[in-house]
Amino acid sequence: MNFFTLQWQDSSVVMIDQRKLPQEEIYLSFKTAEQVGAAIKDMVVRGAPAIGVAAAFGMALAAQNSTAENHDAFFKEMNDTAEMLISQRPTAVNLAWAVKRIQNFYQSSQDLPLLTLQNMILEEALAIFEEDCNMCIDMGVHGAELIKLGNSYLTHCNAGALATAGRGTALSPFYEAKDQHKKFKVYSCETRPFLQGSRLTCWELLKNNIDVTLITDNMAAKLMQEGKIHGVIVGSDRIVANGDVVNKIGTYGLAVLAKAHEIPFYVVAPSSTIDLETPEGSQVTIEERPIEEVTQLFGTPSAPTDIKVYNPAFDVTPHHLVTAIVTEKGIVYPPFSESLKKIKS
Amino acid sequence: MNFFTLQWQDSSVVMIDQRKLPQEEIYLSFKTAEQVGAAIKDMVVRGAPAIGVAAAFGMALAAQNSTAENHDAFFKEMNDTAEMLISQRPTAVNLAWAVKRIQNFYQSSQDLPLLTLQNMILEEALAIFEEDCNMCIDMGVHGAELIKLGNSYLTHCNAGALATAGRGTALSPFYEAKDQHKKFKVYSCETRPFLQGSRLTCWELLKNNIDVTLITDNMAAKLMQEGKIHGVIVGSDRIVANGDVVNKIGTYGLAVLAKAHEIPFYVVAPSSTIDLETPEGSQVTIEERPIEEVTQLFGTPSAPTDIKVYNPAFDVTPHHLVTAIVTEKGIVYPPFSESLKKIKS
Numbered sequence: 001m002n003f004f005t006l007q008w009q010d011s012s013v014v015m016i017d018q019r020k021l022p023q024e025e026i027y028l029s030f031k032t033a034e035q036v037g038a039a040i041k042d043m044v045v046r047g048a049p050a051i052g053v054a055a056a057f058g059m060a061l062a063a064q065n066s067t068a069e070n071h072d073a074f075f076k077e078m079n080d081t082a083e084m085l086i087s088q089r090p091t092a093v094n095l096a097w098a099v100k101r102i103q104n105f106y107q108s109s110q111d112l113p114l115l116t117l118q119n120m121i122l123e124e125a126l127a128i129f130e131e132d133c134n135m136c137i138d139m140g141v142h143g144a145e146l147i148k149l150g151n152s153y154l155t156h157c158n159a160g161a162l163a164t165a166g167r168g169t170a171l172s173p174f175y176e177a178k179d180q181h182k183k184f185k186v187y188s189c190e191t192r193p194f195l196q197g198s199r200l201t202c203w204e205l206l207k208n209n210i211d212v213t214l215i216t217d218n219m220a221a222k223l224m225q226e227g228k229i230h231g232v233i234v235g236s237d238r239i240v241a242n243g244d245v246v247n248k249i250g251t252y253g254l255a256v257l258a259k260a261h262e263i264p265f266y267v268v269a270p271s272s273t274i275d276l277e278t279p280e281g282s283q284v285t286i287e288e289r290p291i292e293e294v295t296q297l298f299g300t301p302s303a304p305t306d307i308k309v310y311n312p313a314f315d316v317t318p319h320h321l322v323t324a325i326v327t328e329k330g331i332v333y334p335p336f337s338e339s340l341k342k343i344k345s
Numbered sequence: 346m347n348f349f350t351l352q353w354q355d356s357s358v359v360m361i362d363q364r365k366l367p368q369e370e371i372y373l374s375f376k377t378a379e380q381v382g383a384a385i386k387d388m389v390v391r392g393a394p395a396i397g398v399a400a401a402f403g404m405a406l407a408a409q410n411s412t413a414e415n416h417d418a419f420f421k422e423m424n425d426t427a428e429m430l431i432s433q434r435p436t437a438v439n440l441a442w443a444v445k446r447i448q449n450f451y452q453s454s455q456d457l458p459l460l461t462l463q464n465m466i467l468e469e470a471l472a473i474f475e476e477d478c479n480m481c482i483d484m485g486v487h488g489a490e491l492i493k494l495g496n497s498y499l500t501h502c503n504a505g506a507l508a509t510a511g512r513g514t515a516l517s518p519f520y521e522a523k524d525q526h527k528k529f530k531v532y533s534c535e536t537r538p539f540l541q542g543s544r545l546t547c548w549e550l551l552k553n554n555i556d557v558t559l560i561t562d563n564m565a566a567k568l569m570q571e572g573k574i575h576g577v578i579v580g581s582d583r584i585v586a587n588g589d590v591v592n593k594i595g596t597y598g599l600a601v602l603a604k605a606h607e608i609p610f611y612v613v614a615p616s617s618t619i620d621l622e623t624p625e626g627s628q629v630t631i632e633e634r635p636i637e638e639v640t641q642l643f644g645t646p647s648a649p650t651d652i653k654v655y656n657p658a659f660d661v662t663p664h665h666l667v668t669a670i671v672t673e674k675g676i677v678y679p680p681f682s683e684s685l686k687k688i689k690s
Contacts, residue, residue, distance in 0.1 A: 022649040187655070190639065190647070192537060192561035198640070198648040206649050213653040216537035216639055218562035218595030222660040225597060250563030252570060253602060260601045294535065294561055295543070300643035302535070303543035304367040304551050308558040310532070315567040 001175070002207045005050050005162050006057070008126060011064060013057040015045050018162060022203035033062040033081045040088040040095070047163020048237065049136075049270070052094030053129050055085045059102040060125035063118045074114055078106060078121075091287070097272075098128055129165050135270045136166030138328035143173025143233070143268050144180060145331070146324070151230035152185040154220060157248035158200035159235025159268065170235040170268040171201065173326070174210055186212045187229065189220060191250060193293040193311065217250050224261040232258045236269040243319030243336025244281025249312055255321035264323040271327040274340050281316035289313045346520070347552045350395050350507050351402070353471060356409060358402040360390050363507060367548035378407035378426045385433040385440070392508020393582065394481075394615070397439030398474050400430045404447040405470035408463045419459055423451060423466075436632065438583075442617070443473055474510050480615045481511030483673035488518025488578070488613050489525060490676070491669070496575035497530040499565060502593035503545035504580025504613065515580040515613040516546065518671070519555055531557045532574065534565060536595060538638040538656065562595050569606040577603045581614040588664030588681025589626025594657055600666035609668040616672045619685050626661035634658045 003025065006015040013036055017026045028044060030036050036058035039045055045054045062081040068074035082099045089095055105124045106117055147153065159170035167175045174186060186205055191197035198214055205212040215223065223229050232254050238246040245251070245267050258265040278284060291309035295302060303309075325332045325340070332339040348370065351360040358381055362371045373389060375381050381403035384390055390399045407426040413419035427444045434440055450469045451462055492498065504515035512520045519531060531550055536542035543559055550557040560568065568574050577599050583591040590596070590612050603610040623629060636654035640646060648654075670677045670685070677684040 023646055189563070190537070192535070192563060195647050198652075202648050202652045206652060211653075213655055214639060214648050215655050216562070216594070218534070218537060218598055219655060219657065219660075221598030221601055222594065222657060223655070225660070249561070249567065253563055253566030253598070256566055256605045257598060257601055260605060294559060297642035298645040298647075300645075301368055302540050302643075303547050303559050307543075307547045307551060308556075310558055310560050310564060310568070312564065312567060315564075315570070 001161055001167060003161075003204070006045060006054055006165060008057055008060070008129065013054065013061065015039060015054065016162070017044050018046055018200065019043055021162075022199050031061065032065060033058040033085065036061060037085050037088050040085070047158065048092055048094040049132050049164040050162070051089060051092050052098035053132055053165040055095045056098040056102055056125040056128040058085050059099060060122040063121040066118065068114070071110060071114065074117070075106065079103070094272075101128065132164055133166035135328040136164050136168055136172045139169055139268050139270065139326055140167055140172030140176035142328075142331050143266070143326040144176035144182075146231065146264075146266055146326070147173055147177040147182055147184055148230065149182055150184065152187060152228055154187045154189065154223065154229045154232045154254065155201060156189045156197060156234050156250055156254055157191045158196040160201055160204045162200045162204050163235070169270065170233050171205065173233065173268060174205065175208060178208070178210055184211070186210055187223060188212055188214050189217045189250065189254070190214060191248060192217055193289075196248070220254055221257050224257055224263060229261070229263055231263060232265045234267055236267050236273050237314060238278075238284060239267065239269060239274045239325060239340065240278040240281055240284065241276045241337060241340065242280045243322055243325070243334065243340060245317040245319070245322055246281060246284050246314050247317065249315050252315040252317045255317040259321050265321055266324050266326060267322055268326040271329055271343055274327075274344055276341060276344055281318065284316060286315070287313045346506055346512060348506075348549070351390060351399055351510060353402055353405070353474065358399065358406065360384060360399065361507070362389050363391055363545065364388055367544050376406065377410060378403040378430065381406060382430050382433050385430070392503065393437055393439040394477050394509040394514075395507070396434060396437050397443035398477055398510040400440045401443040401447055401470035401473040403430050404444060405467040408466040411463065413459070416455060416459065419462070420451065424448070439617075446473065477509055478511035480673040481509050481513055481517045484514055484613050484615065484671055485512055485517030485521035487673075487676050488611070488671040489521035489527075491576065491578075491609075491611055491671070492518055492522040492527055492529055493575065494527055495529065497532060497573055499532045499534065499568065499574045499577045499599065500546060501534045501542060501579050501595055501599055502536045503541040505546055505549045507545050507549050508580070514615065515578050516550065518578065518613060519550065520553060523553070523555055529556070531555055532568060533557055533559050534562045534595065534599070535559060536593060537562055538634075541593070565599055566602050569602055569608060574606070574608055576608060577610045579612055581612050581618050582659060583623075583629060584612065584614060584619045584670060584685065585623040585626050585629065586621045586682060586685065587625050588667055588670070588679065588685060590662040590664070590667060591626060591629050591659050592662065594660050597660040597662045600662040604666050610666055611669050611671060612667055613671040616674055616688055619672075619689055621686060621689055626663065629661060631660070632658045
């Protein structure tokens with residue numbers, strides 16, 4: 001990687017400011033948990049795994065900066081910090097998961113001296129960071145098997161290094177294939193309304209010398225018609241028990257188009273994304289986002305001010321349109337209701 | 346219509362400034378053919394039929410303003426104006442067609458006195474205007490048969506009143522259905538990269554009290570999945586002999602999605618759009634547009650400056666995805682290779 005999303009450096013957390021991309025590559029340094037909380041809220045950092053790691057580092061900063069003189073005071077400080085961090089993006093599953101992992105850790109180690117505990121909390125946060133990096137690498141190694149010499153792949157949104165501590169989920173196979181000296185091309189959908197594709201995916205692939213071409217979302221079908229796409233590779237926010245895939249709005253349309261053009265459709269996500277509790281995708285509530293995301297572009301109105309807007313943030317791709325799901329544990333094929341259960345066990 | 350696109354008023358041409366929409370509704374008055382030429386070039390007016398009518402009015406202004414003292418001088422002036430107007434948008438078929446119709450008219454009427462000729466050129470331009478308005482009305486009447494009570498329709502780009510002198514092509518059935526007091530809903534794709542959907546279609550439908558909702562292009566599939574779309578209605582830049590439809594980029598993808606969801610896909614266009622000389626869509630050269638349309642939004646960069654971009658302006662929808670083609674002469678069904686020939690004869 002020719003950049004990093006976030007790192008622990010000299011008692012502080014350093015993060016690339018994603019709000020400034022693609023125009024400027026700026027790294028910000030955070031010395032307190034409160035600063036990290038604000039960075040999560042303000043979208044300095046985004047992407048579920050990256051937010052989780054940022055929050056774990058936030059907990060480590062709180063531990064490190066604590067002046068508590070006894071365990072009770074320390075635990076109160078830490079729990080307050082945990083609550084503050086989780087409240088920044090209440091729907092982010094990884095955020096709560098990472099914070100709770102740190103909490104579970106210190107709650108089960110109450111007999112250790114405070115200084116030891118403080119150091120071990122940092123080690124736990126660094127472990128979360130490491131594990132995320134390793135999962136990314138493993139998804140990349142498995143996913144790279146699907147990248148064939150000379151072929152072109154379409155991706156949507158940003159499931160890349162910028163969304164994780166490591167090499168990303170859906171983009172990790174590209175980085176791995178590049179390391180293996182395979183030649184291939186990537187097409188990136190710009191991903192309206194929030195433009196994660198043009199702003200982030202194009203930036204990070206270009207930064208790492210991967211051959212990437214930007215299109216608007218509505219050009220994908222024409223590329224497929226022209227025979228220029230040999231596979232679609234996307235990430236996922238949630239994969240439910242039957243293999244239905246919840247991901248950024250526009251994913252479902254790409255899956256239908258891929259099927260119509262007999263192009264494989266791959267999903268790359270860590271096994272933590274698999275939710276066996278939810279039987280099918282139709283049971284997932286889809287968040288609707290503010291209409292201004294659609295009616296304004298960088299602050300300039302693109303539509304009449306009184307227009308009605310439908311702005312769902314995600315869609316559900318039914319499992320029968322999914323060719324394979326790549327996790328850090330390996331590639332999973334249909335029938336997903338069986339193979340997903342196996343990989344989670 | 347609660348606005349007009351262009352009109353002849355008191356020896357001048359008045360046009361709505363489409364560059365200012367949807368924020369401001371401003372009408373500009375043009376008194377010379379040169380001004381009209383500049384307005385065509387600068388996109389004050391756009392849409393093939395509207396540009397044709399504007400050019401005809403430009404010719405009428407040239408005739409009206411002429412101080413030529415004999416027929417030769419007058420014809421030279423008029424031919425120079427014709428050349429100037431056509432050169433503003435060289436690929437616009439309707440522009441050249443309208444200008445040549447005026448030229449044919451005065452070239453075949455050389456024995457008339459100059460003053461009579463000048464007046465008759467204006468009458469010919471007004472006839473072109475009238476014919477365009479009438480064709481729009483007729484497309485609307487035929488197309489309205491396809492609009493069913495309580496249903497919702499998806500449209501793409503702007504094939505509306507703003508693209509013609511009259512009520513538009515693909516949007517005309519909505520205006521007619523509204524006049525018939527039918528209740529229905531319209532969804533408008535924003536139509537990246539140039540946003541004709543959000544800027545123009547939303548504006549004109551809202552202006553005429555039609556229930557319209559804006560979506561980004563990549564939300565169409567989800568709407569179809571939800572059962573919210575009962576038909577797709579689009580215009581066309583060219584329909585070739587076998588029924589393949591050339592239209593704004595994104596149209597082909599909507600046609601594939603419509604087929605996958607068993608939703609009818611309708612094309613509305615004047616019979617002048619039908620090109621029987623070209624056997625199939627693959628033979629049509631598709632214009633590629635400047636990359637800045639994709640990488641900048643109202644002047645702000647949305648992608649890295651050195652990114653590669655694919656920006657085709659149109660795509661081709663194969664005839665087997667088209668349910669019916671609506672023209673001013675009636676509705677045409679497959680097999681199009683036969684029915685299109687019949688309607689053109």
